[in-house]
Amino acid sequence: MTTTSDAPAAPLLAATGVTMRFGGLTAVRAVDLTVHPHQIVGLIGPNGAGKTTFFNCLTGLYTPTEGTVTYRGTRLPPKPHLVTTAGIARTFQNIRLFANMTVLENVLVGRHTRTKEGLLAALLRGPRFHRAEKTSEERAMELLEFTGLANKRHHLARNLPYGEQRKLEIARALASEPGLLLLDEPTAGMNPHETRTTEQLVLAIREKGTAVLVIEHDMRFIFNLCDHVAVLVQGQKLVEGTPDTVQSDERVIAAYLGTPLENPPGDDTDPTGDAT
Ligand SMILES: Nc1ncnc2c1ncn2[C@@H]1O[C@H](COP(=O)(O)OP(=O)(O)OP(=O)(O)O)[C@@H](O)[C@H]1O
Numbered sequence: 001m002t003t004t005s006d007a008p009a010a011p012l013l014a015a016t017g018v019t020m021r022f023g024g025l026t027a028v029r030a031v032d033l034t035v036h037p038h039q040i041v042g043l044i045g046p047n048g049a050g051k052t053t054f055f056n057c058l059t060g061l062y063t064p065t066e067g068t069v070t071y072r073g074t075r076l077p078p079k080p081h082l083v084t085t086a087g088i089a090r091t092f093q094n095i096r097l098f099a100n101m102t103v104l105e106n107v108l109v110g111r112h113t114r115t116k117e118g119l120l121a122a123l124l125r126g127p128r129f130h131r132a133e134k135t136s137e138e139r140a141m142e143l144l145e146f147t148g149l150a151n152k153r154h155h156l157a158r159n160l161p162y163g164e165q166r167k168l169e170i171a172r173a174l175a176s177e178p179g180l181l182l183l184d185e186p187t188a189g190m191n192p193h194e195t196r197t198t199e200q201l202v203l204a205i206r207e208k209g210t211a212v213l214v215i216e217h218d219m220r221f222i223f224n225l226c227d228h229v230a231v232l233v234q235g236q237k238l239v240e241g242t243p244d245t246v247q248s249d250e251r252v253i254a255a256y257l258g259t260p261l262e263n264p265p266g267d268d269t270d271p272t273g274d275a276t
Pocket residue numbers: 022025027045046047048049050051052053054093
């Protein structure tokens with residue numbers, strides 16, 4: 001995979017006018033969002049803003065009521081496994097691991113979209129199957145090294161601490177060799193140390209050439225990592241731009257806190273310089 005730095009890169013992901021209605025409720029309303037290669041894009045917004053629903057529209061879990069989603073210029077099929085095959089992988093806000101499988105087995109499951117060996121080959125267990133299996137295992141082990149879980153490879157997923165389960169979800173998603181990784185609240189429930197190592201992991205994922213779209217409530221995580229941030233409020237995109245632009249936007253502060261404040265909580269600088 002090569003990119004030329006002087007040519008403007010075509011978008012990897014382009015969502016246009018995405019709307020999702022559930023009966024009378026419009027959870028996502030006419031949202032446009034673009035992710036370019038090598039970008040880390042943040043999606044933030046209060047609880048119930050429609051962030052996860054928007055992810056579900058991108059990944060074929062939901063078919064948007066209106067709007068289109070393209071990946072590398074091609075419209076995505078509304079089926080999760082076809083979206084994965086196309087090159088988008090995701091993690092879930094509510095962790096979805098195979099609890100009674102080992103850490104290594106969970107990652108191997110994530111590889112199945114990238115292996116040609118079908119069910120028949122697996123049943124016959126011929127030399128080609130064993131070769132493919134060995135390659136898959138090597139690749140899975142690389143991902144476990146990468147995510148810091150290699151020494152837990154034989155543990156059952158359900159016995160991992162919460163923070164490591166979230167990392168295992170990331171390893172499993174990476175096993176499908178995505179061009180774009182969607183993370184839904186990757187640091188939820190993590191302690192500050194785990195959150196920091198997850199930040200490093202996301203940066204390393206980008207270094208390897210995978211773009212990232214991440215939903216997070218941890219603003220420090222978002223503003224440290226993202227090149228671009230979009231804010232959803234009541235299903236609509238309120239603001240988007242660089243972390244600096246978004247951080248100092250009074251509408252964003254108001255949407256989170258109800259009323260504009262001099263300093264957002266947890267922030268020791270005053271981004272607006274405004275003392276209203
Ligand atoms: N399958 C569904 N059927 C009906 N309503 C739904 C469905 N999924 C989500 N909603 C509603 O859509 C709205 C947006 O929910 P969503 O989970 O996308 O928010 P969110 O931004 O991810 O919130 P959080 O930060 O709490 O995870 C909510 O009002 C929710 O109740």
